[in-house]
Amino acid sequence: MTDFSQVLAQHDWYEVAASFERCSEEQVAEAITKAQQQQRLNLDDFRALISPAAQPYLEHMARVSKELTEQRFGKTMQLFVPLYLSNMCSNICTYCGFSMENRIRRTTLTMAQIEQEALAIKALGFDHILLVTGESERKVGIAYFEQALAVLRPHFSHISMEVQPLATDEYRRLSQLGVESILVYQETYHREKYAKYHLKGKKSDFDYRLATPERVGDAGINKLGIGCLLGLEDWRSDAFHVAIQLDYLEKKYWKMRFSLSFPRLRPCEGGSEVNSPMSERDLVQLICAYRLFNHHVELSLSTRESAMFRDNVLNLGITSMSAGSKTQPGGYANADKSLEQFSIDDNRDVASVAKMIASKGYQVVWKDWQPGLNR
Numbered sequence: 001m002t003d004f005s006q007v008l009a010q011h012d013w014y015e016v017a018a019s020f021e022r023c024s025e026e027q028v029a030e031a032i033t034k035a036q037q038q039q040r041l042n043l044d045d046f047r048a049l050i051s052p053a054a055q056p057y058l059e060h061m062a063r064v065s066k067e068l069t070e071q072r073f074g075k076t077m078q079l080f081v082p083l084y085l086s087n088m089c090s091n092i093c094t095y096c097g098f099s100m101e102n103r104i105r106r107t108t109l110t111m112a113q114i115e116q117e118a119l120a121i122k123a124l125g126f127d128h129i130l131l132v133t134g135e136s137e138r139k140v141g142i143a144y145f146e147q148a149l150a151v152l153r154p155h156f157s158h159i160s161m162e163v164q165p166l167a168t169d170e171y172r173r174l175s176q177l178g179v180e181s182i183l184v185y186q187e188t189y190h191r192e193k194y195a196k197y198h199l200k201g202k203k204s205d206f207d208y209r210l211a212t213p214e215r216v217g218d219a220g221i222n223k224l225g226i227g228c229l230l231g232l233e234d235w236r237s238d239a240f241h242v243a244i245q246l247d248y249l250e251k252k253y254w255k256m257r258f259s260l261s262f263p264r265l266r267p268c269e270g271g272s273e274v275n276s277p278m279s280e281r282d283l284v285q286l287i288c289a290y291r292l293f294n295h296h297v298e299l300s301l302s303t304r305e306s307a308m309f310r311d312n313v314l315n316l317g318i319t320s321m322s323a324g325s326k327t328q329p330g331g332y333a334n335a336d337k338s339l340e341q342f343s344i345d346d347n348r349d350v351a352s353v354a355k356m357i358a359s360k361g362y363q364v365v366w367k368d369w370q371p372g373l374n375r
């Protein structure tokens with residue numbers, strides 16, 4: 001049976017990177033028309049939409065993206081918040097504040113501290129949380145997750161997780177314990193450059209990470225989020241590979257829901273330079289292109305982006321946003337910024353973000369699986 005590594009092998013990175021310059025404005029216009037006519041776009045259409053040739057069409061793409069999103073999702077915006085359980089990590093990733101070689105204070109929340117965090121988050125109005133950890137099998141493995149979920153499940157109706165890649169049986173166990181969605185980002189699909197950013201630990205195994213979405217699918221998890229870390233390598237090439245993987249996974253796991261995120265590299269403790277900068281205009285182009293390519297995929301935007309940017313793009317295709325985020329363990333009950341993974345850009349509190357969303361005519365949804373329910 002085919003797996004995604006075989007699909008990836010059919011796409012040469014450098015050939016993909018060179019292909020964007022060959023796209024024409026005619027191809028862009030054709031792809032937009034297909035999307036408007038509710039036709040399914042193929043990867044060549046998507047290639048054209050993220051190419052430089054699409055830049056003069058950005059306003060047109062944004063209009064169509066907005067229309068398609070409203071038709072499929074209504075004028076709603078899901079809000080969620082990350083809950084960092086631990087900043088322990090056994091990997092060295094050159095772009096991350098939790099990297100093992102960084103001399104920061106390390107902590108893993110106890111069950112009592114998790115309960116405190118849950119109450120603090122609940123008081124903010126959230127019903128959907130994203131559990132985040134560093135990747136430390138020894139400290140935060142499946143046994144720890146089982147205990148943490150027993151504490152959190154009574155407080156939240158939707159729990160997502162962004163933790164180290166696990167085995168299929170472990171994902172099955174998480175599903176039984178009420179985990180609705182798993183997020184796992186490949187960071188970059190450039191196999192050789194991946195090794196340059198992931199110097200030590202299990203994360204340095206490119207293929208194990210690449211196969212993770214399929215283990216999640218095999219385990220029967222309801223929703224999967226994928227993406228890459230924009231800024232590591234050429235953003236167009238990495239975004240194109242995300243689209244290839246999405247296309248592949250949707251065919252293989254047709255019952256699953258999918259979401260995409262597009263995190264841009266942020267400053268952090270010991271972090272490396274942004275190798276391939278992506279402008280806000282580029283990011284708008286990418287958001288609209290993903291929507292035109294796939295009308296039902298969920299698109300998520302985090303507090304990594306500025307308040308002004310988030311306010312301006314929320315109606316262009318985005319379906320969920322984090323708000324009031326803290327990127328350090330224990331950050332809601334007791335703020336200690338020295339423990340954070342990266343600094344966020346949109347520092348507004350949750351109430352301010354919810355108010356902004358409502359002012360744009362959108363309904364805030366606090367619970368993932370029950371759209372239309374207002375707080």
Ligand code: SF4
Binds near residue numbers: 097
């Ligand atoms: S990106 Fe993840 S695995 Fe890498 S150092 Fe940070 S927390 Fe650890």
